[in-house]
Amino acid sequence: xxxxxxxxxxxxxxxxxxxxxxxxxxxxxxxxxxxxxxxxxxxxxxxxxxxxxxxxxxxxxxxxxxxxxxxxxxxxxxxxxxxxxxxxxxxxxxxxxxxxxxxxxxxxxxxxxxxxxxxxxxxxxxxxxxxxxxxxxxxxxxxxxxxxxxxxxxxxxxxxxxxxxxxxxxxxxxxxxxxxxxxxxxxxxxxxxxxxxxxxxxxxxxxxxxxxxxxxxxxxxxxxxxxxxxxxxxxxxxxxxxxxxxxxxxxxxxxxxxxxxxxxxxxxxxxxxxxxxxxxxxxxxxxxxxx
Amino acid sequence: xxxxxxxxxxxxxxxxxxxxxxxxxxxxxxxxxxxxxxxxxxxxxxxxxxxxxxxxxxxxxxxxxxxxxxxxxxxxxxxxxxxxxxxxxxxxxxxxxxxxxxxxxxxxxxxxxxxxxxxxxxxxxxxxxxxxxxxxxxxxxxxxxxxxxxxxxxxxxxxxxxxxxxxxxxxxxxxxxxxxxxxxxxxxxxxxxxxxxxxxxxxxxxxxxxxxxxxxxxxxxxxxxxxxxxxxxxxxxxxxxxxxxxxxxxxxxxxxxxxxxxxxxxxxxxxxxxxxxxxxxxxxxxxxxxxxxxxxxxxxxxxxxxxxxxxxxxxxxxxxxxxxxxxxxxxxxxxxxxxxxxxxxxxxxxxxxxxxxxxxxxxxxxxxxxxxxxx
Numbered sequence: 001x002x003x004x005x006x007x008x009x010x011x012x013x014x015x016x017x018x019x020x021x022x023x024x025x026x027x028x029x030x031x032x033x034x035x036x037x038x039x040x041x042x043x044x045x046x047x048x049x050x051x052x053x054x055x056x057x058x059x060x061x062x063x064x065x066x067x068x069x070x071x072x073x074x075x076x077x078x079x080x081x082x083x084x085x086x087x088x089x090x091x092x093x094x095x096x097x098x099x100x101x102x103x104x105x106x107x108x109x110x111x112x113x114x115x116x117x118x119x120x121x122x123x124x125x126x127x128x129x130x131x132x133x134x135x136x137x138x139x140x141x142x143x144x145x146x147x148x149x150x151x152x153x154x155x156x157x158x159x160x161x162x163x164x165x166x167x168x169x170x171x172x173x174x175x176x177x178x179x180x181x182x183x184x185x186x187x188x189x190x191x192x193x194x195x196x197x198x199x200x201x202x203x204x205x206x207x208x209x210x211x212x213x214x215x216x217x218x219x220x221x222x223x224x225x226x227x228x229x230x231x232x233x234x235x236x237x238x239x240x241x242x243x244x245x246x247x248x249x250x251x252x253x254x255x256x257x258x259x260x261x262x263x264x265x266x267x268x269x270x271x272x273x274x275x276x277x278x279x280x281x282x283x284x285x286x287x288x289x290x291x
Numbered sequence: 292x293x294x295x296x297x298x299x300x301x302x303x304x305x306x307x308x309x310x311x312x313x314x315x316x317x318x319x320x321x322x323x324x325x326x327x328x329x330x331x332x333x334x335x336x337x338x339x340x341x342x343x344x345x346x347x348x349x350x351x352x353x354x355x356x357x358x359x360x361x362x363x364x365x366x367x368x369x370x371x372x373x374x375x376x377x378x379x380x381x382x383x384x385x386x387x388x389x390x391x392x393x394x395x396x397x398x399x400x401x402x403x404x405x406x407x408x409x410x411x412x413x414x415x416x417x418x419x420x421x422x423x424x425x426x427x428x429x430x431x432x433x434x435x436x437x438x439x440x441x442x443x444x445x446x447x448x449x450x451x452x453x454x455x456x457x458x459x460x461x462x463x464x465x466x467x468x469x470x471x472x473x474x475x476x477x478x479x480x481x482x483x484x485x486x487x488x489x490x491x492x493x494x495x496x497x498x499x500x501x502x503x504x505x506x507x508x509x510x511x512x513x514x515x516x517x518x519x520x521x522x523x524x525x526x527x528x529x530x531x532x533x534x535x536x537x538x539x540x541x542x543x544x545x546x547x548x549x550x551x552x553x554x555x556x557x558x559x560x561x562x563x564x565x566x567x568x569x570x571x572x573x574x575x576x577x578x579x580x581x582x583x584x585x586x587x588x589x590x591x592x593x594x595x596x597x598x599x600x601x602x603x604x605x606x607x608x609x610x611x612x613x614x615x616x617x618x619x620x621x622x623x624x625x626x627x628x629x630x631x632x633x634x635x636x637x638x639x640x641x642x643x644x645x646x647x648x649x650x651x652x653x654x655x656x657x658x659x660x661x662x663x664x665x666x
Binding site: 076077100101102103104105107108110111112115138139140143153154155156157158159160161164181183184208210211213214218235237238239240241242245246247248249250251252258261277278279280 | 472
């Protein structure tokens with residue numbers, strides 16, 4: 001079980017011939033992810049680690065109609081074009097690793113994707129892993145193990161930190177999904193929570209937020225409204241971040257009176273989320289909610 | 292990236308948005324010459340990036356050339372909310388009949404563009420929007436639809452403009468939207484849009500904030516003065532934000548680095564900075580990061596927190612050792628190093644007499660302890 005990806009996931013890698021594309025194609029193949037084809041315009045007919053490369057998504061799909069997921073490593077200059085090509089070819093899950101896409105472009109992209117019934121995860125995200133089954137992303141897989149905890153996060157390395165700490169005490173993860181550090185993203189905390197809600201293998205959810213925007217606030221509202229049945233453990237990075245400064249991620253900025261950690265934490269607590277003070281407290285709260 | 296008023300005003304003029312005659316000067320003598328050409332009265336405006344420059348004494352009206360000189364000297368010498376103006380805008384002064392507000396903003400929460408208008412110019416839009424004020428009309432624009440005539444008609448009608456001014460305002464809104472979309476802005480704002488008479492509108496200020504990703508992707512270039520370590524870090528490809536404390540923080544990944552700052556504060560210490568070496572950092576990146584903090588006068592302790600995913604611990608360790616070997620320092624360094632090639636990395640640290648920690652909590656505690664002893 002788990003969400004979004006499992007052993008029926010058949011992946012196409014867009015931007016497979018670039019440095020990042022190659023590196024992670026190899027890592028995903030080693031993990032057991034079924035990588036069916038790659039696409040790089042102008043590089044059709046070549047191979048990357050035994051995976052056939054096509055000039056277009058259409059050609060890849062006509063040879064391999066079983067493809068149902070794409071991961072995009074195409075640089076920011078052409079990333080949206082690659083995504084539109086995948087959406088128009090009918091791919092329903094597109095994981096966008098690319099960092100640096102202008103927000104006007106990602107806004108248009110995710111609006112179009114929704115209209116066409118495709119899900120974008122990212123941009124600027126580490127991807128998704130359903131431990132021992134499938135990895136469509138760039139995370140260090142050895143830190144993850146299969147189990148009952150769903151993780152959804154705006155931060156890559158904090159996800160790794162939490163997964164590693166859980167794995168160290170023999171608590172595994174159903175699926176971990178990095179939704180990305182940009183201000184406009186295709187899959188929200190709420191989308192992920194709704195999927196974890198339906199997933200019988202997920203017993204509790206860890207939600208890792210950070211300063212900037214109102215995603216955590218909206219999630220708290222959703223949890224209250226639907227009376228979310230599974231325990232949710234939260235963490236928000238950036239309690240000490242100054243106002244008006246962008247903290248590494250494009251979306252991690254307190255501006256126009258919106259996005260500071262303390263008000264997020266307060267609203268999350270009111271909604272019944274157990275908010276951890278430190279990353280290691282996350283593990284303690286997970287343990288207490290599982291027993 | 293926020294633009295200076297004169298940079299934004301030049302973009303306005305290219306799109307035929309009416310702006311008062313102005314010149315940009317950098318000393319009082321140039322200001323006098325400019326005022327003489329433009330014609331009195333003039334308004335002198337400090338070119339700074341902070342908001343609220345008017346209240347801080349950065350905007351002054353001058354009726355005579357001698358006044359221009361005195362006020363220009365004043366404005367160029369004062370501290371405006373922590374910033375000093377290197378340039379002044381000398382602009383023709385007007386007495387408007389009324390002031391309006393027009394802006395486009397990217398509404399990240401609701402994932403759409405917004406056209407904002409208000410009949411009260413000069414308002415503080417941040418507080419007015421947050422408080423859900425009724426004097427502001429929000430016109431949502433679907434990203435797939437773009438700006439339509441009906442959006443513009445709604446805005447102009449809300450502003451109560453008629454005849455010639457209604458036509459001019461429609462054109463201004465369209466031009467503003469073009470700037471907003473073409474440059475990939477987070478915000479473009481005219482505050483105030485002045486009604487000079489029944490047939491003349493003028494933008495009396497120009498504010499543009501461009502998305503940093505758009506600045507990079509579209510290769511936009513605006514000259515900026517170096518601003519200390521933040522600028523130096525930017526050139527090295529490191530994310531850096533200056534803070535007030537004495538514990539220098541280096542982490543990999545924005546979330547982990549913020550969490551490290553928070554931990555330091557949690558244990559009673561005070562972070563001196565946020566420094567994120569990013570994903571897949573190598574020896575060079577870590578060397579630059581540590582060297583940057585070793586140069587800082589206020590940093591007493593450096594706390595490195597690396598969880599190697601793509602990042603290789605041995606490369607990171609080599610970077611730390613290299614930086615420490617090149618600079619004599621009495622600063623302490625506390626290292627937490629786990630993940631990819633952890634053993635190889637830890638061996639390098641051991642061989643160079645450096646300790647390391649498994650957990651970020653333990654490392655943060657130690658850094659706080661040392662910062663108290665070492666201060």
